[in-house]
Amino acid sequence: MMIAPIKPRILLVEDDPNLSLVLQDYLEMLNYDITLCRNGKEGLQVFQSGQFHICILDIMMPVMDGFTLAEEIKKINENIPIVFLTAKSLKEDRIRGFRLGCDDYIMKPFSTEELSLRIQAILKRCMARSNDVAKEEEPVYQIGKYTFDHKNMILRLGNKDRVLTRKENALLKLLFENRNQLLTREIALKSVWGNDDYFIGRSMDVFIAKLRKYLQEDPSIFITNVHGTGFKLEVKDVTL
Secondary structure (H helix, E strand, O other): OOOOOOOOEEEEEOOOHHHHHHHHHHHHHOOOEEEEEOOHHHHHHHHHOOOOOEEEEEOOOOOOOHHHHHHHHHHHOOOOOEEEEEOOOOHHHHHHHHHOOOOEEEEOOOOHHHHHHHHHHHHHHHHHHHHHHHHOOOOOEEEOOEEEEOOOOEEEEOOEEEEOOHHHHHHHHHHHHOOOOEEEHHHHHHHHOOOOOHHHHHHHHHHHHHHHHHOOOOOOEEEEEEOOOEEEEEEOOOOO
16 A cells, blocks of 8 residues: 655745735645645644644734744744745845744745745755764764764753754754864855855854854864854864
8 A cells, every 4th residue: 555645744824815825726736735824823823733844934924923933933843944935125134034043035026936946945955854864873073072962952061961953053063074174154054054145144153153152161162264265163182
């Protein structure tokens, strides 16, 4: 007996009745399982009671806006991919979106084909990460005085554990794999975020600052900026 493949489940939160129905019909035609909500509060309630592979959120919505909804969703599941849909073109809004941990930011008007391709790319990256974890048991890395458990997203110093976010975890692993060498901004952005957009670059600088703070208790560890080029994780006497 053939088992039907699981349809990727998408939470779509969009208050525009025409656009939301067009997107729902189009994505269902592409074999996605769509749950449609018309405001942020409803979207949060549905997310709390269901399992989803990706969330597509409008920003300008009644009751609860998309930014606030994304914050609440990330509290529940830090690893869930989020795509923002918006007519807002302000640079500050895009930066805020990426700081909240979104995976993509699509300006209205847009083509449904563009949206579907971006969804495919995000789900493909997520599937690749899941397959990599399933294929092998990752070692626990030693970074100076810190122990870095990449599989469980934990940075440990002594008996103190810090649980990392998905992007903090991926970025620290990339820095460690290139320790004492230059890690270019382009490689970091494409590896962790999927593209090297300027606004995502601003978001990455925030994550680098966070990692510096997390590692500050060991003076033998430095994350240095190579101006206009990238970063370097400098570690002395590192062993696996």
